[in-house]
Amino acid sequence: MENQIPGGAAVNRYKILWRVFLIGNFGLGAYMFAQAGKKERVKLKTEAPVEVTPTPTPTPTLTPTPATTLTDDEELIFTQPTTRPVIVRQPIPEDQQRELFKWMLEEKRKVKSNNREEKLLIDNEKAILKEFLCSKSIPSV
Known part of the structure; x- marks a missing residue:
């Protein structure tokens, strides 16, 4: 073939x-x-459009530069910063905090450091966690 x-x-x-x-x-x-x-x-x-309410505009005390000169049609608009309400949460019970610290310590032990500074940082964090675990009471945040 x-x-x-x-x-x-x-x-x-x-x-x-x-x-x-x-x-x-x-x-x-x-x-x-x-x-x-x-x-x-x-x-x-x-995204909700920001609504600007007209407020009395105070006259600026600084003299405007040519780049920021306003025409007759434009006005300066000053808005108050918006604040979000603070959410107050219930405190975490001490036994749950201890369990969380134990878990964090175990995770820190699993981390492999690449350099000396990182190893020192991890060791310091582990020492702090051990202090919290050995203490009689855990400080509240």
Whole structure:
């Protein structure tokens, strides 16, 4: 039996497969870019627009520079910083704190340090955790 040598280059022989592969990759890339843009647009829509209430504008005491000169149509708007309410949580019981400290100590023991400073830092943290575990009462935060 004689070996048959296929005619033409591999690209020409599988031209249809190459085309399908390239079109599929371009389609996948376009889909991925479209989804990323869609997420950004949804994110912008869900953000609540900041409402600026008109307040009496005090006159600035500094003389404006040419770059910050205001026209007659524009006004300076000063807004008060918004503060978030502080969430007061229930204190964690002492036995749960001790369990948490024990877990943290075990995790610190598992950490492999890369250099001397990191090893000293981990050793110091472990020493603090051991002090908390050996003490009679745990300080509240």
